Amino acid sequence: MDYDVIVIGGGPAGLMAAIAASEHGARTLLLDKGNKPGRKLGISGGGRCNVTNAGETEDIVRHIPGNGRFLYSAFSRFGNRDIIAFFEGLGIALKEEDRGRMFPVTDKAKSVVDALVNQVRRQGVDMRLNAPAARVLYEDGSVAGVCLAGGETLKSRAVVIATGGRSVPHTGSTGDGYPWAEEAGHTITELYPTEVPLTSNESFIKSRELQGLSLRDVELTVWNTKGKRIISHEGDMIFTHFGISGPAALRCSQFVIKELKKSGAASVRITIDLFPATNKEELLEELVQLAETEARKAARNGLKSLLPERLIPIALLKVDIAPDIPCSQIGKMSWVELAAILKAFPVDVNGTLSLEEAFVTGGGVSLKEIDPGTMGSKMMPGLYFCGEILDIHGYTGGYNITAAFSTGYSAGRSAALSL
Numbered sequence: 001m002d003y004d005v006i007v008i009g010g011g012p013a014g015l016m017a018a019i020a021a022s023e024h025g026a027r028t029l030l031l032d033k034g035n036k037p038g039r040k041l042g043i044s045g046g047g048r049c050n051v052t053n054a055g056e057t058e059d060i061v062r063h064i065p066g067n068g069r070f071l072y073s074a075f076s077r078f079g080n081r082d083i084i085a086f087f088e089g090l091g092i093a094l095k096e097e098d099r100g101r102m103f104p105v106t107d108k109a110k111s112v113v114d115a116l117v118n119q120v121r122r123q124g125v126d127m128r129l130n131a132p133a134a135r136v137l138y139e140d141g142s143v144a145g146v147c148l149a150g151g152e153t154l155k156s157r158a159v160v161i162a163t164g165g166r167s168v169p170h171t172g173s174t175g176d177g178y179p180w181a182e183e184a185g186h187t188i189t190e191l192y193p194t195e196v197p198l199t200s201n202e203s204f205i206k207s208r209e210l211q212g213l214s215l216r217d218v219e220l221t222v223w224n225t226k227g228k229r230i231i232s233h234e235g236d237m238i239f240t241h242f243g244i245s246g247p248a249a250l251r252c253s254q255f256v257i258k259e260l261k262k263s264g265a266a267s268v269r270i271t272i273d274l275f276p277a278t279n280k281e282e283l284l285e286e287l288v289q290l291a292e293t294e295a296r297k298a299a300r301n302g303l304k305s306l307l308p309e310r311l312i313p314i315a316l317l318k319v320d321i322a323p324d325i326p327c328s329q330i331g332k333m334s335w336v337e338l339a340a341i342l343k344a345f346p347v348d349v350n351g352t353l354s355l356e357e358a359f360v361t362g363g364g365v366s367l368k369e370i371d372p373g374t375m376g377s378k379m380m381p382g383l384y385f386c387g388e389i390l391d392i393h394g395y396t397g398g399y400n401i402t403a404a405f406s407t408g409y410s411a412g413r414s415a416a417l418s419l
């Protein structure tokens with residue numbers, strides 16, 4: 001037997017799995033097909049590495065809409081507090097930013113990736129880079145090892161598949177692990193892009209007149225085709241040349257995809273509440289006051305203190321107010337309609353960018369066939385999964401990375417202890 005445990009994939013899940021396996025006494029090999037492990041981790045959180053999130057466990061689970069509840073057991077063994085303690089133990093001081101996001105004090109992803117890789121080496125894990133696995137070997141109904149792309153065969157009693165999803169393939173995540181899982185009898189639920197910018201054919205998007213305009217602290221709501229609210233997310237967003245993006249839009253994306261698929265409709269309505277902290281009546285009062293103070297100004301100028309300049313003509317057009325009409329001549333009903341539009345500015349979205357362009361892959365190895373206590377396969381003894389290859393996806397903000405570290409720890413530990 002060459003190794004006790006072979007971990008395939010050097011992302012956050014695989015690096016942590018290798019550390020946990022060797023910590024629990026297994027002779028461990030970590031394989032990565034690239035020349036640098038942790039490439040996606042290195043570009044997360046805007047290149048500063050969003051190591052984890054400081055929220056309570058319940059809060060973290062709530063922010064993992066793709067099967068977060070599956071993670072309770074993994075979190076109880078190695079949760080966000082353990083991740084924070086682990087990095088601080090390696091000398092990586094962390095700081096908390098908005099919405100509980102944790103970053104290295106250095107603001108440098110490299111310091112996190114280097115610390116992880118050094119720890120892998122320090123624990124005596126063999127690490128082979130530029131070593132793409134081609135297949136997991138199964139013999140007599142259990143795991144037997146791994147075959148590399150060059151034909152070399154490596155034997156082991158346990159294999160941890162940590163090859164990630166299929167998004168942003170230049171980081172090495174090209175979906176290689178799914179067929180290996182299928183060969184072992186696993187089901188792969190449909191893959192789809194999540195945390196992905198939304199596309200729209202609205203005339204104000206096509207004309208690019210709003211391109212680059214960002215809106216801070218707005219609330220986006222996704223509506224189903226029957227006009228019922230599906231979900232709302234507060235945060236920042238940005239208009240792009242193809243649609244909308246930014247944290248709030250990314251969070252809405254999976255709900256848009258699911259509704260488009262479910263309804264078969266060509267588009268799904270999103271509304272933007274530009275003033276989520278103000279109710280419609282208060283906003284109307286503000287508009288009426290503005291009509292008095294800016295009475296002689298044209299509507300397009302009078303509204304500048306309230307709205308981004310580029311949005312004004314589009315909002316006015318929606319309620320049939322001529323942009324050049326003086327504020328004093330705008331009737332009460334028009335102000336009522338304008339207040340309504342500013343509380344629910346509609347953008348019909350018809351899709352998303354591709355799975356490859358998404359931050360996270362939705363779908364993956366079906367959790368029905370995975371033991372949540374060990375991350376072990378219920379189909380093939382000796383086979384373990386962790387990270388984004390599983391049918392688990394969270395919002396950006398450290399939730400996916402927490403899931404990857406946590407399931408990685410659980411898989412590596414269980415693989416070692418099973419021997």
Ligand SMILES: Cc1cc2nc3c(=O)[nH]c(=O)nc-3n(C[C@H](O)[C@H](O)[C@H](O)COP(=O)(O)OP(=O)(O)OC[C@H]3O[C@@H](n4cnc5c(N)ncnc54)[C@H](O)[C@@H]3O)c2cc1C
Pocket residue numbers: 008009010011012013014031032033034036037038039040041043044045046050131132133134162163164165167168171172173174175176177358359360386387388389394395396397398399400401402404
């Ligand atoms: C731009 C960007 C920003 C992000 N920001 C955030 C954020 O702020 N917060 C958050 O929670 N999440 C974020 N994510 C998502 C997060 O980075 C991923 O969910 C996480 O990296 C998944 O970890 P993983 O270990 O499962 O897989 P990956 O990180 O994808 O690692 C998989 C590894 O497997 C290797 N591999 C693949 N196939 C083979 C093979 N055949 N043989 C050997 N090795 C192989 C790859 O080379 C790669 O190193 C972001 C993603 C992107 C793209």
